[in-house]
Amino acid sequence: MTVMDHSAHHTAAAHDHTAHQGRADHGGHRMGQVTWGAAAKATLHCLTGCAIGEILGMVIGTALMWGNVQTMVLAITLAFVFGYSFTLFAVLRAGLDLKTAIKVALAADTVSIAVMELVDNGIIALTPGAMDAHLSDGLFWSALLGGFAVAFVITTPVNKWMIGRGKGHAVVHAYH
Structure with missing residues (x-):
């Protein structure tokens, strides 16, 4: 094979690999073709x-x-615990052993929860008076709920990108 033939062969192989990646099916989501609805649901x-x-x-x-x-x-720790637990229980019901279920939950949710918590808690911390507001104050609840809303808007594209690459919640879909 000449250098030119080898280069052409390598380019064709890379092209075929790229084409395959765009069609790969990961748990019901074709890589690169994830809907916004699936990302929003995750x-x-x-x-x-x-x-x-x-x-x-x-x-x-x-x-x-x-x-x-x-x-x-405490709030951030419990957010991770509850966030992971939803996935953990779902994949345990699907028949996974505990060790594998924990790995799936960690792979599925870590980035999503981290982004969500960073955004949500950042908004609470930056909202004047929210950190000192009491549970009975409207400011506390509006900052918290507003933070969740913004976190949802920012995290959805992150999840869409991850699922489209077979990561994040795409890992869980293989077990549903």
Whole structure:
């Protein structure tokens, strides 16, 4: 094979590989062809777990009269715990063993939860007075819910991109 033939062969092989990547099916989602609806559904799934954990953490931290930092750490920790648990229970029901189910949940949700928590807590921290607001204050709830709304809008394209590459929630779809 001449150098020119080898180069042409290599280019054709790369082209075929690229074409295959665009058609690969990962758990019902064709790579590169993920709908916004699928991404929004994955984000909403994640948001639900995050919201439950974060609100519970805020309530517990406030009830125990903890400071802002301790309460935020608890809220973020519980957001990850609840976010992971939704996926964990779903894949355990699908028949995975615990070790594999934990790996799937970590692969599916880590980036999504991290982006969501970063955005949501950033908004709460940057909203004047929100960190010192009490659970009975409208400012607390509007900052929290507003943070979740913005986090949803920012995290949905992240999930769309990840699912389109066979990562994130695409990992879970193989077990549904």
